[in-house]
Amino acid sequence: MGKNITRKIIEKHLVSGEMVPGREVGLRIDQTLTQDATGTMAWLQYEAIGIGRVRTDLSVSYVDHNTLQMGFRNPDDHRFLRTVAAKSGAVFSPAGTGICHQLHLENFAKPGATLIGSDSHTPTAGGIGSMAMGAGGLSVALAMAGEPYFIPMPQVVKVELTGELTGWAQGKDVILELLRRLTVKGGVGKVFEYAGPGVASLSVPDRATITNMGAELGATTSIFPSDETTRLFLAKMGREGDWMELIADADAEYDDVITIDLTALEPLVAQPHMPDQVCKVKELAGKKIDQVAIGSCTNSSYSDLKNTAQILSGKMTPPETDLLISPGSKQVMKMLAREGLIEPLLDAGARLLECSCGPCIGMGGSPISAGVSVRTFNRNFEGRSGTQDGQVYLASAQTAARLALDGEFTDPATWGPAPERVSLPEDVPSIRDLFVFPPEDGSSVEVLRGPNIVALEDFDKLPGTIEAKVLLKVEDNITTDHILPAGAQITALRSNIPAISEYIFSRVDEGFVGRMKEHGKGVILGGENYGQGSSREHAALGPRHLGVKAVIVKSLARIHRANLVNFGILPLLLANPEDYDRMELGTDLTIPASEITPGGTVNLVTGDGATVPVTNDLTKKELEIIQAGGLLNAVREGKS
Template identity: 75%
Template sequence: MNVTQKIIAAHLVSGEMVAGGEIGLRIDQTLTQDATGTMAYLQFEAMGVDRVRTDLSVSYVDHNTLQMGFRNSDDHRFLRTVAQKYGVVFSPPGTGICHQLHLENFAKPGATLVGSDSHTPTAGGIGSLAMGAGGLSVALAMAGEPYFIAMPKVIKVQLEGKLTGWASAKDVILHLLGLLTVKGGVGKVFEYAGPGVATLSVPERAVITNMGAELGATTSLFPSDDKTRQFLAAMGREADWKELVADAGAAYDDVIVIDLSKLEPLAAQPHMPDRVVSVRELAGKKVDQVAIGSCTNSSYADMKSVAGLFGAAKVCPETDTLISPGSKQVLKMLAREGLVEPLLDAGARLLECSCGPCIGMGGSPVSAGVSVRTFNRNFEGRSGTKDADVYLVSPLTAAMVAIRGEFTDPATWGEAPAVPELPADVPSIRDLFIFPPADGSGVEVLRGPNIVPLEKFDGFGDSVTAQVLLKAGDDITTDHIMPAGAQITALRSNVPAISEHVFSRVDEGFVARAKACDNGIIVAGENYGQGSSREHAALAPRHLGVRAVIAKSLARIHRANLVNFGILPLILEDKADYDRFALGGKVTVPVAAVTAGGSVEITLEGAGSVAVKNDLTQKELDIIRAGGLLNYVRLSKTGAA
C-alpha cells in the first residue's frame, strides 16, 4: 500500500477503497478557525452531544483578529467559552495561524484531521491525512461521526535531486500548479515520494502540501521519516512520531516526476495561482508592496532567511513591506536570535502572528498597485484592492523584490543563503493554549448579541401543505439565494438576522411573503443552487419556513445542503409542469408516500396534481424526515428528538 491507503485503511468505517466510491473515515483530530468556527460550534451545540469525541479538537482565532466593533471580540469570547464547555483546545487571537500552530503543536503522522479551512492539508507535511471541509462536517466529526469522501485517486509525485540556488519549496508547488492547473487535483491525493523527500524539512514539506489545496486536491501528504522525527523532537513531541512510508512496489493511479535540481524561482501571476512564470521573465516590473507570511510561508526558516537577506540591506522606500510570523514560537525564536532588529531596521513592518493581509485584515495594496506575496491565493479583489495585481512567490524571492523595489533576474542576486535549520532547543508556547477542564458541564457559554443558538427545526409529519413563495428561473446561484458582502457575512452566526437578506438582491418581497405563511415552497428551473457551497443558502430559507424545493434540476452541493437542513429536494418528472405552479398557490406534498428514489404525485390547490421524483438515499430521506442532519444526529446520539 501507499501511505494514503495505509492511513485510510486504518480509519475506514464504511465503503471500499475503490477510487470514486464513497468511504467513511474515523476522524482523530479537528481544527476550526474563527471565521468558520462560530457556526461549526453552534451546529455542534445543536447536536446535543456533551463533549467532543475526537482525540483532539482545536479552535484557532487567526482570521478576524482586528477589533473593529464588538462582533469579533464577541466571537472570540464565544469560541473560548464554548471550547471550555465541550472539551476543545482554544488558541487565542495573536498566538498564530491555525495551520502553522497545528503543525508545530498537534499534528501527528498517520492521524486523520478535518478542518473548517481549505488549507488544512498543511498538516500533510508531517504525514497526517488532513482535509478541508465545511463547518457542518467538522461539527459532525467532533460529535464522533465519520467523515465521508469519495475514495481519491493517489498520485505519486516522485521527487528527484535536491533544490539548488534560490529555488525553494514554494517553487516546487508553483511548478506543479503551472503543470496541472487549479483543476488538476480534483478527486486526488498527491503523495510525495522519491529521494528528494529526504532533502526537505517538515516546514518545507508543509509549504508544498498547504498549496496543494490550490490544485483542488482532496489533500497532499509526505511520508513520515527521520526528518519528521527530527522536527517532532525539536518541538518536544518525539513521542508523537511513528514511521509511515509506502510499501516497496506500492501502486499509484499516476506518477509525476519532478527534478528538484532543475527548479528556479517562480511566480504565479494575477489572478490565479496556476498562472506560473519564472521570476526571471518578470524582471523590471515595479512593485508597490511585499507581504511575507500566511499559512503557506511563515515558518521559522522562512522568516530567518528573510531576516538574513534584510540584515545586509534596506527595503526599497517605495515598497511597503509587511511581515507576519506564523506563530509566537517563530517570533520568539527570531527575537532570541536577534533577528527582529534586522527586520525592523530594514524598514519592514512587523504585523501580528495571524492571517492578516492574506484575508484582507489590513495591508490592502495601493490602487492599481502591484503586490508580491508569499501567500497561496491571488484572486482578484481578495487583497481588498479590487484593481491590484497580486503575484505569489517564495519568501526568498519576496525579500529580494522588497530590497530592489522591483522584480529582478535571480542571476543578479548573488549566492543563495542555506535553508536555516531548526535549533535543538525550540521554545515551547504550549502554555498559551487554553486547555479545557476535564468536566466542562459547569461552564457558561458567553454569547454576544450576534451569536444566536441554532433553532431546532421540526421534522415532517405525513404530509405538508405549503405556499409557493417564489418561481425562480434557471441557474439561480447560492449568491442569489443568500447574498455575501461584509455586512451580511458578519451575521453568519445569527440566522434570524441573516435570513432577512434571503433573495434580497433579486426579490425584495420574498422574506415578507415567507413570514406571512407557515410553510413555503420554492419552485425553480434548471440547476438551482449552483455556485459556492454556502450552507446559509439552505439554512436561512429553512428558518423562513421553506420545506421543499421543486426544480427542473438541482446543483449537487446545494442539494446536499438542502438535505442537511431538512428541506425536501424534489425534481419535476415533466419539466413542462413548471408552468402549472402559481406564485402564492398552495401545494400539498404527501411526505409519508415519498420513497428513496421514487416518484409521487403532489397536489396543486385547484390545479390537479403533478408528478415529482427524487434522487435521495434512504438515509437522506430519514435525515429530512427528522428535520435535518443536526436533529438526526441528536436522535442517534442521545435518543431525544
C-alpha cells in the first residue's frame, strides 16, 4: 500500500504506538515554537523539569501577542523569555519582529519535520510540508525536554484540488469553502492533506493560509506536499538547503476524499460569530462596513499586502470606514517599503500597525459598538475583537481591501479586474540578524525575572490517604471561565501562579480562596460536564496551588480532565450521581487514594461515617502521574 505524506512523517518520527486511527502514537518532535501569551508558562514549566539545554533540533520563543505595554508585566515577561531562551539554547524573536507563524514559515519551518507550538495556528507551517500541530504549554515544554508528543493516530483526509483560482478568489476562499462544507467540528481527529493538480497553482502564502485555518475545522493539522513551489520559496528565503521533496505515493490510501474545484470558487466571507458561517460576498451586498483590518497570521504575507497596496493605490477609503494594516513580519514590511508600497497604503487612509497579532486579539483596533468589521483573520468569536457586540466577518486580504474602498459589501462582479497574483521578488531581504540566537554555552546567562515572573513551585506527591473537607460545591456545566475568569488584569498574571490563584472561582464564590488558605487543602464537588470550555492550564494549576486534592463530579470535560491529571489533582466520578446531594460545603471526607486502581471503585467515608462510592476513568499511566504529584514530577522520576 502506498503512503500518504502524513503517514510518511509519522512513521519517521514514531517512538511508540501503532499507526491505527484512534490509537495513541508518540512522536519525536524536531522543532517547537512558543509565543509570549502561552509561552511564559511553558518556559516556567520547562525550567521546572530541570533539563538544561533544549533537546529539539530547534526551539523558538516568539513575542507577538502582548506587545502594547500597559505596565511592567508584559515587558517583564518579554525579558524573561529572552534570557531563559539564551540560557536554554532557544532562539528568541523580540516584540515587533513579526507574528510567530509567519516568521516560522519564512525562517525556520522545514518540509518533513515535526513541529509543535503553544498556539493553535501552528499548522501554518504545513504550507511547506511540516507536520505542525498546536499543543498545550506543558506538552511543548516536555517536547523541548526531548519527550515525545502523544496524539491519537489521525485519520487522513485527501483534499483533491482541481482547476486553478481565477479572478478575486484566493487561498482564503479554499479554506472558507471547506469550513462551509464541514463546519468547525468537521476536522476533529483528522489531518487534511492537500493533493491533486490544483496544488501546483497555489503559492506558499496561499497554502499557509489554508493550513493556518485548518485549525478552525478542529483538525489535528493540515499539510501540503513539498514541491517545486516550496523549493523556490525556500530558496528565496535563503534556505534552499532545508528543502526536500515530500509527496504522497501515487497509490497512497486515505480515510476520506474531498474534492474542491478551484476554478469554481468565488470570494467568500465567514459571518459572525463562527468561521463556518460562510456565504458568498455578493449575498451581503449593501451592508455597511465600519472597519477593515488586514493582517494576522492568516493573511499578512508580502503577496497579500502588495495586492492590498495595488487595490488601494490612488484611492481613498470613506471617512466612516477605518482601515488597519498589520504586516506579518519585518521582512514583509521591508519589501513593501523598498517597493514604495507603504505610501499608497498611508494615502488611502490606512493606519499602519506594528508587525504583531494586534487587533486579532483585541490588542488595539477594536471596532465601534455593534460595528461591522471585515477582517482577514481566522477567528470571529463573539467579543474576540475587544468589542463585545462587534460583528466580525472573515475574508481574504484582496476582498477586504476592495471592500474597504466601497465602505460596504458589494458584488465582486462590480469590482473590475482582480490584481495580478504576486510572487516574491528575486532578492528577498533577510531579517535573520533580528533574531537572538543562543550562545553555545548558556550556563553563565542569568535568567531575569521581574516581580511578575514566579518560578513554578514543587508539587508534593499524592498522599496514601487524603483527609479533607468539601470546600466548594458547584452545579452542572462549570466552565474554565467559571474556574478562572479571563480579562486583561487576570491574563497579565499568567506567569505568576500565586497571584492568579487569588482569582480562582472568584466570580462563583468569593469565599473559596479564603477557605482554601485557612484549611491548606480541600476537595471540590461538582455536577455534570465540569471544566468545559477553553484548554487553559491555569484552571488546574491555580486550584493545585491552593491545595485542591481532588474534584469529585458527575462527569468531566475532556481537556480539563487531562489538565487535572497533568497537575496532580484526582478526578473522581460519583458512582451514584444522587450522592452529590449527600455532601455539602464543609463535609469531611476520607479518600483512600492508595487503593484507587484504573477504572476501579473505592468508598469515600464522610465525617458521619457514611460511605460514598467513587470511580474513575484513569489509565495506569495517568494514575502514576497523579500519584507522582503531576506530569512534571513523573517526567523527573522517569515514570512518563
